[in-house]
Amino acid sequence: MNTDPVDQARRLAHDRFPDALAVLLAGSTAAGRATAGSDLDIAVLIEDGGETHRETIRFEGRVVELFVHTRAGLVELFAVDVAARRAVLLSMYAAGIVLVDTDGEAGRARALAEANLRKGPPALEPETVETRRYGLTDALDDLTDAADRIERLAVAGVVLDAAADLLCDHHHAWIGRGKWLPRRLLEADAERGAALLEGHLHLCESGDPVRMIDAASEILDLVGGPLREGYRRTWPGVVEPAAAAAAPGR
Template identity: 35%
Template sequence: MTPSFVPPRARGLKVQRSCREAPVVVDSTVEHQSGCGHETEKGGRRGEALEVIVWAGVLRRAHDFVSARFPAADGVVLGGSSASGTTTPTSDLDLLLIGPDEMLGGRGSSLAATYEHEGQLVEVFAYTADSYRVWAGREVAEHRPVILVMLAEGVVLREAPVMAELRRWAAEVLAAGPTPDRHALDVRRYRLSALLDDLTDAIDPTEVVVLMSAVFEALAELLLLAHGRWLGSGKWLVRRLHAWDPDTARDLGEALVAGERGALVGHARRLLEPLGGPLQAGMVR
């Protein structure tokens, strides 16, 4: 499996193979000699060299895992933090697999499962080409694309003819953005309005903390959808909010982290106004 490109933090690196045929990333200033391994860097920085080693390890583990567990996979894509070059000590490997029914060993036409490989968790999303479109369509309906983003933005480790067509389709869907109707946005505005009242009146400290988090999430989702942006869960909601408007993400995040209830409520009411303001009386759900 040779990736078609390397993650953002490793740009400027190229992929070559070692004697054991596992993909290895080497700095573009490194001369790859015949035989096993490569020569020392020429002027490379220590941090860059460490990044190369980490990336090479990611590729090897992904290659070994797929070869052992899903050898019939036609296409393999690496997603998540491993693909973006932002791994942490607890990061897992996120792998999207496209292949025939045989790839799934009689377990249907799709599989979402967690494995452990060499001490690291591996999240597998495996589909036939047809079932991929079905499951991606469900994500679109919920405005939370996961496997669409993996395919369109991930690192391709194993290419297949069907992958190119699916990638084009995924990219087009993502570029079009979500299309919630007016009623769906009103329902979210209604729920946020109720949460803001609850937060304003809350006395119990635990309730305040829970309600502040709920307001942040509800407001972030409403803002993203109202401006044609996809939703995310957990950290991905924060990242997508930041990608849409860094200043708004900063203001809301600082208020939430500092526990400044008044500031968060103030930001929320201000941001609600262009969307029609608070909505309660007259709302039909």
């Protein structure tokens, strides 16, 4: 049996989705970063009337992540990607290897994905940036003061996420989670992103937080600087309904 991942993906598309409008192989395999244990990320476009869903299967011994969408479902999920500022499905269609393209459907989906990627994610609202500045300021204070090594590592993760999010927003760039966080961060700002990542690595290896604090503080300065006293946020209508729901007789 041929175990080449691209050939495996083609066989799966033929066997499982013979009527698909488009099938694309994405992820690490399409990007040339696959290892022997890499799974296959496969996007499948089907006719409206079918079921938009995600499913994990095993095919010829390899784990496969299926992202199946109708035309309407694909448009909706592209919009979800944009709103979340994460270009997961958009990137799959923009950069995936086309395995099936019925009447140009893959090309049209790719063009739509590329247009969204060029436009970029929506900017965070000023109030949201303020709240995240406050959160990063607080986390940096905790990181500076943390004496316990385990607590320091936990807080460093919060600092990494918060600083990366603010830096990507500053550059109108897509964000990422997991292994995509460093990739998106370096795409957004190679110099400051690398300083933050290397500071985090140095902290994890040595316990010394100074380099990470310096890198995150520089990012914080880009978006208005530290925020402590003067920060105030209200949530109208949230506490009252919750209290009413908990009242006796409810």
